[in-house]
Amino acid sequence: MSTTTSEASGTGRRAGLDRDDIVERALEMVEQGGAAALTMRKLASELAVTTTTIYWHVGDREELVSSIIERVALRQAEFWVEGESARDRVMCVARHVWRSALAHRNVTALAHQVGATSLLELPLEIALARELDAAGVRGVAARDAHRAILMCIAGFLVVAFRSEGLAASGQRNQPHALWADVVDDSIAPVTLAAMRVPPQLDPLFETTLSAVVHSFVPAATDPSHSTEATRSTP
Amino acid sequence: MSTTTSEASGTGRRAGLDRDDIVERALEMVEQGGAAALTMRKLASELAVTTTTIYWHVGDREELVSSIIERVALRQAEFWVEGESARDRVMCVARHVWRSALAHRNVTALAHQVGATSLLELPLEIALARELDAAGVRGVAARDAHRAILMCIAGFLVVAFRSEGLAASGQRNQPHALWADVVDDSIAPVTLAAMRVPPQLDPLFETTLSAVVHSFVPAATDPSHSTEATRSTP
DNA sequence: ACCTGAACACCGTTCAAGT
DNA sequence: ACCTGAACACCGTTCAAGT
Secondary structure, three states, X not given: OOOOOOOOOOOOOOOOOOHHHHHHHHHHHHHHHOHHHOOHHHHHHHOOOOHHHHHHHHOOHHHHXXXXXXXXXXXXXXXXXXXXXXXHHHHHHHHHHHHHHHHOHHHHHHHHHOOXXXXXXXXXXXXXXXXXXXXXXXXXXXXXXXXXXXXXXXXXXXXXXXXXXXXXXXXXXXXHHHXXXXXXXXXXXXXXXXXXXXXXXXXXXXXXXXXXXXXHOOOOOOOOOOOOOEEOOO | OOOOOOOOOOOOOOOOOOHHHHHHHHHHHHHHXXXXXXXXXXXXXXXXXXXXXXXHHHXXXXXXXXXXXXXXXXXXXXXXXXXXXXXXXXXXXXXXXHHHHHHOHHHHHHHHHOOOHHHHHHHHHHHHHHHHHHOOOOHHHHHHHHHXXXXXXXXXXXXXXXHHHHHHOOOOOOHHHHHHHOOOOOOOHHHHHHHOOOOOHHHHHHHHHHHHHHHHOOOOOOOOOOOOOEEOOO
């Protein structure tokens, strides 16, 4: 599993490199240095091989990225859904999507860049669909609720990553920094002042998402399953 | 204004290049070919100069991008806010953010990549804050409503761009394509079927955003201003 | 003031060749 | 089967030099 190389490290013929080792090392590079830090050349040199070796084992950068994402997707898929009401359980899944994306921020950003977000979140999307089904939301209504919830989460993530990225580099172009220069008679001074301090995303996530959930998921239909927690993976 | 070069085209000493001409040409490149099509070298060769000339006039790529964004931001800022109730007027601004971002999709994507989204949308953010103020939402409550609304819009945009980008290139990794392989007993067949056809974003935007607006903006306080449309720019 | 040429330090990807 | 070397076609950016 995690022995540095798969079988014979230096004993064998060549570098003894495994496809798994390469993907794992690439994943580490992304988690440490962000999406931009993942370079075929750097990855090769860290593994002490030529770039062409990477191509032989895993294919081009797109395939490498897909492998990374699939790996993280599996790890994110294991969690417990709890809550008494259907709405609570839906919120629980939504929260997990939000939190696990923040926990693997760099991989999430990478997936977003290459358009593989759904690949990363498919297991969680399925878990969400299950809870909607249990709540009595099915068919087109389920799809719309599903998409609406996920899109809101996506928005929160985009903004969360943006603030972090900008805070790390130059501080201009931050929303609250830009609002510092705004003068407008139609806006109350208290509001302008509030705009200049960045919001707490977690509580705002909670209130916004429950507004969306409330409008798409009915209050309670039949109490078919009780309080007990359910594992997300079958 | 839009004379190909600012003053003397070929009469003058050299290329007769203006900073404005360069930014305008760069904007065209982005709008036609997307963010990746904007290359310092390509831009230079389209203007029949060396890359160093670009650097002399506008600075590095980041400054060029900022100039592009500021230009589009100004154009997006001109619109009319209409609606009788406060909620209607807030929704009107939200819709305009959504639609103008779709209209300038490539610039929006570019701004998102370099973390300058707030720069692009600042005028519209201000317009939104005005309507919230008129609705009686002020201070921290206004900021939270403001951010919640904009984050939901951001989520819709991310998903909209993602589907387009994936539809253009390879079709795998599309949400509905991934759902085609899902088999799950806990999810109703009607739901699985619905998941496999992509949703209509516009109506979903409408219902989702009004759910959010309803939860953050009170129904009606004082009818201080009537039905008449208001210009967004002062 | 305005522009060029050449160079540096990077990318991803491929292809023939080695063992 | 596994890996290397060299090359191609790109990037952004800088610096000395020209007129």
